[in-house]
Amino acid sequence: MKIKILTVFTLAIALFLSACGKSDADLAKAVNDKLAAEKITGVTAVVKDGVATLTGEVGDITVKNKAEASVKSVEGIKSVTNNLTMKPLPVATPSAPDPALTAKLDDALKAAGCTGAAVAVSNGKVTVTGEVPAAKFTTCIQTIQQAGITGIDNQLKKGK
């Protein structure tokens, strides 16, 4: 009888341990495999007590989010500490000097039927004033933002 109880007890312990899951080393491997499969690079993952900590520098916030979601989906990972940072962005350069940009914007706005809008360009930054019909508003803003500008001050009014 005693032996039986001992056997049951041992089995229960064994079951409990296996349910507890993989070791941190196994999890770390699974995490890195997952990141590699998702083609996410530049991420270092450390796993301790089932908690994954991500460090490194990635291209933009979508990669940061994707890395976190991918690691969370690995079986056995309890939580993810996301310490990834984003690479500093390159400085945007205006597509043309101010007078050329002004001419380009004037032409583009005219072509888009945004005759009520006026632009002033200073070092690639565009201040938009005037009023356009509400139905044209988004088109006019699109037209301006697509001209290769590096800053905007949108004071354009929505008319009727």
Add this chain to the structure above:
Amino acid sequence: MSAQEKYQSLLELANQNGTTYELSEGQNGTLVVTGVAPTEEAKTQLWDEYERLDPEFRSNDLILNISVGQPGGSGTTYTVVSGDSLSKIGKHYGIAWKSIWDANRDILSDPDKIYPGQELKIPV
């Protein structure tokens, strides 16, 4: 909150709908997104999301410069040969000469002066 955080759903959407983009930083921390959407519809989706996040585009913290076309499109350039004019090239593609002029302002200084060997972007 950084502009990337604010507009992350917009960038996620771009990844999903096949828009390729590059990020840069404009004036006063403005996020500049320059990209190419596969279709007009994909571009509209991005602008709708932009408008949802920033009604009337008043925050001045994002510049969304998205054009529509094949990313790195090989069929969208034309090499000028002797005897060409913008209107002749335009007629060939069924577009106005002025739209070619507008797309190539960076390399052309006069719509009447194009030279053999020049590579023109064709906005089709």
